[in-house]
Amino acid sequence: MWNTFHDAVRPLVEAARDLTPIIAVILFFQEVVLQQPIPNLGDLLAGLLFVLIGLALFVRGLEIGLFPLGEAMAHAFAKKGNVFWLLLFAFLLGFGTTVAEPALIAVAGKAAKVAAEGGVIEHSRMAMADYAFNLRMTVALSVGTAIVLGVLRILSGWPLHLCIMAGYALVVAITYFAPEEIIGIAYDSGGVTTSTITVPLVTALGVGLAASIRGRNPVLDGFGLIAFASLLPMIFVMLYGIVTA
Amino acid sequence: MNMLDMFVDTMLSTLRDVLPIAAVLLGFQLLVLRQSIPQLWSVIRGFAYVLLGLALFLMGLQEAIFPLGEVMAKQLTDPHFLYGSAAHIPELIRWQDYGWVYVFAFAIGLATTLAEPALIAVGIKAQQVSGGAISAWGLRIAVSFGVAAGVSIGCFRIVTGTDLWLYVVAAYVVVIIQTRFAPRMIIPLAYDSGGVTTSTVTVPLLAALGLGLASTIPGRSPLIDGFGLIAFASVFPIMSVMGYAQLSRIMGKSQQIKEADNAL
Numbered sequence: 001m002w003n004t005f006h007d008a009v010r011p012l013v014e015a016a017r018d019l020t021p022i023i024a025v026i027l028f029f030q031e032v033v034l035q036q037p038i039p040n041l042g043d044l045l046a047g048l049l050f051v052l053i054g055l056a057l058f059v060r061g062l063e064i065g066l067f068p069l070g071e072a073m074a075h076a077f078a079k080k081g082n083v084f085w086l087l088l089f090a091f092l093l094g095f096g097t098t099v100a101e102p103a104l105i106a107v108a109g110k111a112a113k114v115a116a117e118g119g120v121i122e123h124s125r126m127a128m129a130d131y132a133f134n135l136r137m138t139v140a141l142s143v144g145t146a147i148v149l150g151v152l153r154i155l156s157g158w159p160l161h162l163c164i165m166a167g168y169a170l171v172v173a174i175t176y177f178a179p180e181e182i183i184g185i186a187y188d189s190g191g192v193t194t195s196t197i198t199v200p201l202v203t204a205l206g207v208g209l210a211a212s213i214r215g216r217n218p219v220l221d222g223f224g225l226i227a228f229a230s231l232l233p234m235i236f237v238m239l240y241g242i243v244t245a
Numbered sequence: 246m247n248m249l250d251m252f253v254d255t256m257l258s259t260l261r262d263v264l265p266i267a268a269v270l271l272g273f274q275l276l277v278l279r280q281s282i283p284q285l286w287s288v289i290r291g292f293a294y295v296l297l298g299l300a301l302f303l304m305g306l307q308e309a310i311f312p313l314g315e316v317m318a319k320q321l322t323d324p325h326f327l328y329g330s331a332a333h334i335p336e337l338i339r340w341q342d343y344g345w346v347y348v349f350a351f352a353i354g355l356a357t358t359l360a361e362p363a364l365i366a367v368g369i370k371a372q373q374v375s376g377g378a379i380s381a382w383g384l385r386i387a388v389s390f391g392v393a394a395g396v397s398i399g400c401f402r403i404v405t406g407t408d409l410w411l412y413v414v415a416a417y418v419v420v421i422i423q424t425r426f427a428p429r430m431i432i433p434l435a436y437d438s439g440g441v442t443t444s445t446v447t448v449p450l451l452a453a454l455g456l457g458l459a460s461t462i463p464g465r466s467p468l469i470d471g472f473g474l475i476a477f478a479s480v481f482p483i484m485s486v487m488g489y490a491q492l493s494r495i496m497g498k499s500q501q502i503k504e505a506d507n508a509l
Binding site: 018019021022024025026028029030033034036038039043044045046047048049050051052053054055056057058059060061062063064065066067068069072073076077080085089092093096097099100101102103160161164165168171172175183184187188190196197198199200201203204207211218219220221222223224225226227229230 | 274290292308317353374375379421437
């Protein structure tokens with residue numbers, strides 16, 4: 001009885017702790033720097049309450065649902081020992097979670113506007129929609145590829161930092177050739193691709209795989225999938241910019 | 246009623262987000278792995294919690310925090326606030342005049358990253374897997390300071406109008422040097438934390454800040470200069486997490502030395 005109660009209350013307390021800094025920043029800037037009263041105080045309080053309960057539920061759901069599932073599937077794949085299915089799963093997980101990502105849809109729309117204004121594509125609704133769609137597909141493909149590469153790395157035990165440094169070198173080299181308008185978007189697209197539900201699943205997958213393969217250390221080999229997922233989109237998007245220009 | 250509509254809306258869009266993932270998971274579970282999921286009921290309940298929690302979280306953000314954050318970003322970058330009145334706006338922009346913008350960027354970067362759900366998830370996992378050697382809270386603080394520093398430097402870049410790639414390349418060089426010296430255990434986690442920082446909470450606020458800055462400063466194009474803040478927020482946490490690990494190792498060493506001294 002006490003345990004259930006404790007399990008329900010702990011995430012709430014932690015969520016409250018996590019949100020305090022946001023409230024402090026808003027209060028400080030509103031009252032001290034801008035010296036303006038807070039508009040719609042009631043709305044703000046109601047919104048904060050939603051955020052609090054939402055965050056607590058999310059964390060609880062991670063612990064009882066997403067994490068165990070991700071790990072169970074990783075173990076099952078490791079036991080099955082079929083690399084093809086595992087890699088296909090990795091690709092689809094990366095592709096599927098990115099294609100529908102709202103942050104990416106927003107960024108792709110803006111990027112199309114930049115391209116149209118820069119004269120790269122025609123300034124018509126059709127051309128811009130096409131450009132945005134292709135860009136989204138490019139990023140989704142790159143994230144799918146990234147998770148595949150990350151899983152291959154866990155299987156093979158390559159040191160992560162060498163892979164990432166090679167990736168950085170590639171980013172820098174391609175930046176030199178990429179059209180200027182695409183660079184900012186490309187660099188940003190690395191950050192926006194990894195959504196709130198993807199991260200826990202992918203992390204659980206990586207850690208679960210590393211834990212069930214002999215000779216792999218979950219801390220050293222389990223993490224790093226997200227690093228690939230934020231690096232590859234930069235490369236792919238700049239390549240896309242070079243190809244379309 | 247309005248609230249309810251909004252909740253249903255957010256719930257539906259979150260559901261649409263989750264559907265492809267659920268389809269992939271289910272398809273593989275049923276067709277390829279063909280194994281029953283252990284504690285299926287608890288997994289389903291967990292998914293329901295995540296969905297409901299995320300919907301509430303997003304709705305609360307959209308209702309309360311985003312509008313306020315956007316208004317504040319606009320006001321802080323407004324020349325009337327910066328120079329007192331429109332008459333005093335100088336021809337040449339001095340980066341020093343934007344002091345409060347950097348402070349705001351730092352504070353909002355720090356505060357929003359602490360509440361980022363994806364980072365919370367990685368923190369929990371890291372603490373679990375490392376058997377407590379890496380603390381979830383310590384990791385999150387380190388990442389948050391990285392984002393904070395990154396975002397304020399990113400704002401400085403927009404104000405001065407310097408090239409984005411210069412900063413990114415310089416940051417990469419620092420990351421590579423740090424990788425050489427940081428404890429091996431922290432490196433994968435540090436690289437990962439670059440990607441997780443910028444999802445639900447941070448991106449919209451940063452976008453508002455970047456666009457606000459780029460559109461009020463003469464000579465900056467919101468379309469070109471407004472981008473790039475997220476890139477800063479993803480590189481700097483890598484440095485701060487490795488820095489945190491290096492620092493705690495140094496502290497640990499001096500602690501050991503002290504203990505050794507005491508033992509003597």
